Amino acid sequence: MTTTKIWKVREAGESRLRGELKEAAALLAEGGLIAFPTETVYGLGADARSSAAVERIFAAKGRPSDNPLIVHISDRDQLDGLVLPYPELAGELMDRFWPGPLTIVLPAREGALSPLVTAGLPTVGIRIPDHRAALALLREAGCPVAAPSANRSGRPSPTLADHVLDDLDGRLDGIVDDGATGVGLESTVVELAGERTIRILRPGGITAEALLQALPGAFIDSEPTGESESAPRSPGMKYAHYAPKGELELVLGRPEEVTEYIRSRQEAARSRGEKTGVLAFEERLAAYEADQLRSLGSEDELEGAAHVLYAALREMDAAGVQRLWAEGCGEGGIGAALMNRLVKAAGNRVVRV
Numbered sequence: 001m002t003t004t005k006i007w008k009v010r011e012a013g014e015s016r017l018r019g020e021l022k023e024a025a026a027l028l029a030e031g032g033l034i035a036f037p038t039e040t041v042y043g044l045g046a047d048a049r050s051s052a053a054v055e056r057i058f059a060a061k062g063r064p065s066d067n068p069l070i071v072h073i074s075d076r077d078q079l080d081g082l083v084l085p086y087p088e089l090a091g092e093l094m095d096r097f098w099p100g101p102l103t104i105v106l107p108a109r110e111g112a113l114s115p116l117v118t119a120g121l122p123t124v125g126i127r128i129p130d131h132r133a134a135l136a137l138l139r140e141a142g143c144p145v146a147a148p149s150a151n152r153s154g155r156p157s158p159t160l161a162d163h164v165l166d167d168l169d170g171r172l173d174g175i176v177d178d179g180a181t182g183v184g185l186e187s188t189v190v191e192l193a194g195e196r197t198i199r200i201l202r203p204g205g206i207t208a209e210a211l212l213q214a215l216p217g218a219f220i221d222s223e224p225t226g227e228s229e230s231a232p233r234s235p236g237m238k239y240a241h242y243a244p245k246g247e248l249e250l251v252l253g254r255p256e257e258v259t260e261y262i263r264s265r266q267e268a269a270r271s272r273g274e275k276t277g278v279l280a281f282e283e284r285l286a287a288y289e290a291d292q293l294r295s296l297g298s299e300d301e302l303e304g305a306a307h308v309l310y311a312a313l314r315e316m317d318a319a320g321v322q323r324l325w326a327e328g329c330g331e332g333g334i335g336a337a338l339m340n341r342l343v344k345a346a347g348n349r350v351v352r353v
């Protein structure tokens, strides 16, 4: 066990930020394990060049070693040292979306990073996060930083420093606490599948619509989620993920029928003495009477649901909820990422009523 230090930088203005992160950055550069906020979720960072440091990430998370890590940089200048020449379309994506929640899978330059980061793949996923504390820490540390989400493997990703502490206290050297993250779901992971084709390996903060709008003439090729589970191109997608401790069922269909289904299941579970929870959109929240009821905000503004989803799942756990239900949503915009996470959190228990 190590003592986990916490640097609270929420109150620090731009001018003080880098100074307050000096100790965290020095620990990171010396092979330490430091969690930090990004605009998506908190990441668990280590020097991506050091196998000893990166090994600690896998150990702390309990993460399978065949699941590669995303490398975070603060400036495009760092890129050439880490990757081989890449397609023009990748450069256009960087111009348009970095800093931001878009991870681009690029051909890795051999020997530039610890082989543990890429899990033996010839490619590496890279992004520049759009977050003041993340950027300040990366600049101060001066090294590429490998960082998966800072949760124990399989648990919902952390959107608050407290979530990191709940999962990893004593397993890391420190946490930079700059309050709640923004998007609330992880970055979109893409690879280039042809001259003008972008393949979405994991839907996330940058929507398919935003990609198409920014790059007219480009095509999107989304990896189908069902059949390809046995050999996904993004290794992480095959593992159980984002799961609450209670049994979650995701319910899709016409709103009245969804409500009726959840109500009857919830009442039956409660009469069996089980502690129940419901995650529902504001529009129908009042229809439910679960022990734990959490609003996902309005279904007309799914960014709100993305922002609160992981915290809501963790609150269900904290309250000891054994059976829970979530309303599904449309797959337009950030809805694609939301549904992707909900299906996984539900361990594929999805009903269409």
Ligand code: TXA
Binding pocket: 038, 040, 041, 042, 043, 044, 067, 068, 069, 070, 101, 103, 105, 118, 121, 123, 124, 125, 147, 148, 149, 150, 185, 186, 187, 188, 189, 201, 202, 233, 234, 235, 236, 237
């Ligand atoms: O928003 C995010 O992306 C957060 C923050 C901390 O940056 N990070 C994150 O990392 O979600 P992680 O490790 O939880 O998810 C990384 C995903 C996995 O699904 C992994 O398989 C995929 O990215 N990935 C990483 N490198 C890859 C590569 N070379 N080829 C294909 N997929 C890759």
Ligand code: MG
Binding pocket: 148, 149, 157
């Ligand atoms: Mg993760």
